[in-house]
Amino acid sequence: MATSPTVQRSTDPxxxxxxxxxxxxxxxxxQAVETVSIPLAGKSSIADYMVVASGRSTRQVASMAMKLAEKIKAECGRSPRIEGLPTADWVLIDAGDVIVHLFRPEVRSFYNLERMWSFGEASPA
Structure with missing residues (x-):
């Protein structure tokens, strides 16, 4: 995934x-499937939380991503960065303090981000 400017982080807990x-x-x-929230505060400077979830199809993944981005903008006044929307196998939503990864199940299994980032503390959301 290409890199672009990061979204502003907050200092307000x-x-x-x-x-x-x-x-x-x-x-x-x-109706996301197997949503997992991984606390990153104090462990990584990229965000305070990483949320990983699956959709049953590319259409559901894309729909969840678009709705989430709209809600973040409307309710938090942030414009999250979205990558991967055209194919919607893996969509990354960077909202600054929370990074969201939405996958189709097969793609999620392949990359297994929870294992890589969990620090032994991944918990179902």
């Missing part, structure tokens, strides 16, 4: 928690 909750709620509303 309540704002970070609100964004994280918004992400989890949106994915739950859109």
């Amino acid at each position: 309540q704002g970070i928690d609100a964004l994280h909750k918004l992400v989890l709620t949106s994915l739950d509303d859109d």
Whole structure:
């Protein structure tokens, strides 16, 4: 995935928690499968949370990504960066403090991000 400017990070813990909750709620509303939230605060400078979830098809992955980006913009005033939307096998949504990876199940199994990033602490959301 190409790199582009990062989304602004927040220093407000309540704002970070609100964004994280918004992400989890949106994915739950859109029937994401096997949603996992990985806390990164103090372990990585890229974000405070990484959320990994699956959709049953490329259409569902793309739909979840677009709806989530719209909600983040409307409710948090941030314009998240989205990569991978044209193929929707793996879509990355960078909302600054929360990084979201949406996969088709086969692609998620192949990359296994939870194992790589969990630090032994991945928890179902």
